[in-house]
Amino acid sequence: MRLSTKGRYGVTAMMDLAIHDNAGPVTLADISQCQGISLSYLEQLFSRLRKHKLVDGVRGPGGGYRLARPAEEINIAQIIAAVDEKVDVTLCNSEGNCQDGVRCLTHELWEELSGRLHEFLSGITLAQFANRPGIHELAIQRDKINGRFILARRQAEVLQQQKQQSQLS
Template sequence: MKISTKGRYGIRLMLSLAINYEKGTLSLKNIAKEQEISEKYLEQIINPLTKADLVKSFRGAQGGYTLSRSPKDISVGEILQVLEGSLSPVACVDSPTCPNSDNCVSLSLWRRMKDALDEVVDNTTLDSMAQEYLEKEAGKRKSHL
């Protein structure tokens, strides 16, 4: 199972919003520059996040985007669900219509893999990622002194 560019960039976009959550809105232009991602590509990613009510948009000169809830209340799993859909390693985990599902030995393996992945992403919040990011940035600054 691979997370697409859309999912990876979506996490980075949401991380930028989490880091700046207390500071107000951010423009896509600023996020694109900070994250070194095409602004056009971010426009495609922000729309489903806004529709899913993970992000709020504001128009005008001071407009931009912000998280709709606290970074503590948004999991990476929610973001990936919106941008990627199911994180199942194989389709039959989500749709057990396979005639062999009752006898399939592999199915339990695929389910355990999905459960393990869901456990990680559903229990990782934007806040925890933002804290880790800020700690790493502080460590970089200290090593340059």
């Protein structure tokens, strides 16, 4: 079974949001630069993730995307399904017409494996995966390599907003 780039990139982008959740909304440009995923591809994926209510868009200065629900409530299988990816290792996409229009001899084996794979991915939440040893350190390392300083940028935006509000008062 091969998971397509839709599924892989969808999970990667959602992990990025989960890891940077405390920093506020994350722009697709930030994710694109840090994760090496084209911006136009991310726009397509996030349209689907938004339709499935996995992410929320935030408009305006300091805007971007954030998780629509806590990372503890979003599992990997939901993300893969949202980006139109099917976890299926059968040759016939579980239709039962594997070989000359009928089931092949090993169809049941592959169908059971598909079920177990879906069960496995359903049992892992973004929070569980993000909290695995070494994940946060790897994220920090990737952020530094890509010149990404979300927390610092977010703090600067908050200070700018506070300054503007104080000038209006």
